[in-house]
Amino acid sequence: IDFSSYPVSDFLRLALAATKVLTPQLGSAETTQRRLGTQAMRDFLASMAGKTLLLLSGNSPKRVMGNLASGYRSAVSYGERTVTLMGETGAKVVMKRDFMLPLYNEGVLLALLEAVHAKNPQIRTRPFGLLDCEYELSWS
Secondary structure, X not given: OOOOOOOHHHHHHHHHHHHHHHHHHHOOHHHHHHHHHHHHHHHHHXXXXXXXXXXXXXOXXXXXXXXXXXXXXXXXOOOEEEEEEOOOOEEXXXXXXXXXXXXHHXXXXXXXXXXXXXXXXXXXXXXXOOOOEEEEEEOO
16 A cells, blocks of 8 residues: 555565565576566556656656655665765665665666666666665666
8 A cells, every 4th residue: 555654574574475486487586586676666656656756857867866765765664775976877876774685676776767768777786784785877
């Protein structure tokens, strides 16, 4: 339900169960995690909060990255996210105290860039702690 708060522990159990069920169809746990993140972002963007994020971003990858941290705050109650824009075609996203796997977050971030029609979106991921990760995004 939109704008309902669900405990992250429940979501993690659901994500684990979904991974077990979907991995045989999708080929690997890694692919499954990315796909779960992609679908989570698509579902969020279909909500009122997600539609507002897209409207404020005006199909601009740079603007959507600038609005990313506030979008996360409307969707989850845990962790800290910061975004540093790197010119017109890149951004660095740092997620701290994030319970989701980096592969899941890769799916989230790439789906967001695809939603604003970013060309050739790419991501480089660098974990730097158990719950901390840096994502370097680029597009053309």
